[in-house]
Amino acid sequence: MxxxxxxxxxxxxxxxxxxxxxxxxxxxxxxxxxxxxxxxxxxxxxxxxxTKAALREAVTRRWLDVVHAEFEAIVEQEGTAAERLRVWLQALFDKKRRSHLEEPELFENFQVLVKESASIPEYHVRHMVGILTRIIRAGVETQEFVTDDVDVTAQAVWDATDKFHHPSHAREWGNPHIQAEFDAVVSLVVAGLRYNRSPSATGDA
Amino acid sequence: MxxxxxxxxxxxxxxxxxxxxxxxxxxxxxxxxxxxxxxxxxxxxxxxxxTKAALREAVTRRWLDVVHAEFEAIVEQEGTAAERLRVWLQALFDKKRRSHLEEPELFENFQVLVKESASIPEYHVRHMVGILTRIIRAGVETQEFVTDDVDVTAQAVWDATDKFHHPSHAREWGNPHIQAEFDAVVSLVVAGLRYNRSPSATGDA
Structure with a gap:
């Protein structure tokens, strides 16, 4: 031994x-x-x-790194920035929804592990928002999107779509209208990216 | 007696x-x-x-009706549709956040009551999205906003801002960056309302 x-x-x-x-x-x-x-x-x-906690955290990070690599690869698709953003958000929603509906116990177990350490959800969100930043920056470079702060806007896209990726909404993912709701939010977000100025620049309250 | x-x-x-x-x-x-x-x-x-359930549901609806009247009144403000939408969403966020942070037990108790009957959350969301529909329709009439389906877009605005009103996100409302995140999402949503076409009309995937 x-x-x-x-x-x-x-x-x-x-x-x-x-x-x-x-x-x-x-x-x-x-x-x-x-x-x-x-x-x-x-x-x-x-x-x-x-410690046991250090071991579990290492396992969770390792598993998230596989997810991150998968979503890095989706960015490399052909198409306009709007198309790539839509495909990316749809892939994320599909993966989470499938996991929740088809393997509920495994999904639940991963949620428990992710929440065990405060640094893990932050690690995951920072990585995913980082990918969104790259998609949006590419859109700004081709003048498809307008924003005066790519990082802030990427976080806003993440937050605005959280009904379709945040695990606390998992129970809503079996709802028959959920795909139509996803499409409507993504259309609104994409329209916003084409015309996004800071509140001071547009004179909003 | x-x-x-x-x-x-x-x-x-x-x-x-x-x-x-x-x-x-x-x-x-x-x-x-x-x-x-x-x-x-x-x-x-x-x-x-x-039944006890009928009594509790009646109390919850009565309490929600007071909330709905309060948010109906906010719609009657002066300003552009974008300003009124921003004020309305901010008032909603402030009310929920204050309730959660300052009266956590009462906030928790209301969540328990709201979730007891499946028809109650639906009743509340339908009412709140109905108010959003009126704000957005007014914006379309003054040509401030563009959308080919006001009802679908109102639901999308509700969904896109759910981090700032859905009780499952309550633990995030004490986060120091939360107001900046709210501002960024609302700016993105307002920009989207100014330029929102259905996916087929814009050629999105």
């Missing part, structure tokens, strides 16, 4: 932990379960991850 | 029930508490409201 422990990598622990979390759920999964799955002592796991 | 019961009105029962709900909370309040507060038998209460 000491031979196995010597070649134990952080990556192998993360893979085993993800599997243990899937099997037992976040409420029941323990470091001992992870060690058992790997055939090592729990001390070997703690040499790589000082 | 039978003399009191004879003059007992539905309105008096609703006032007493609201007071009982405030004092004991929705989890503990009973019809017997309401009857005691009025000095009548619980049978007298049931003659007006056939």
């Amino acid at each position: 000491s031979e196995v422990a010597e070649v134990l990598t952080g990556e192998a622990i993360l893979v085993a932990t993800e599997e243990v979390l899937r099997r037992y759920g976040p409420a029941k999964a323990t470091v001992v379960d992870v060690a058992k799955a790997l055939g090592v002592s729990h001390g070997s796991v703690y040499r790589h991850f000082p | 039978s003399e009191v019961a004879e003059v007992l009105t539905g309105e008096a029962i609703l006032v007493a029930t609201e007071e009982v709900l405030r004092r004991y909370g929705p989890a503990k309040a009973t019809v017997v508490d309401v009857a005691k507060a009025l000095g009548v038998s619980h049978g007298s209460v049931y003659r007006h409201f056939p």
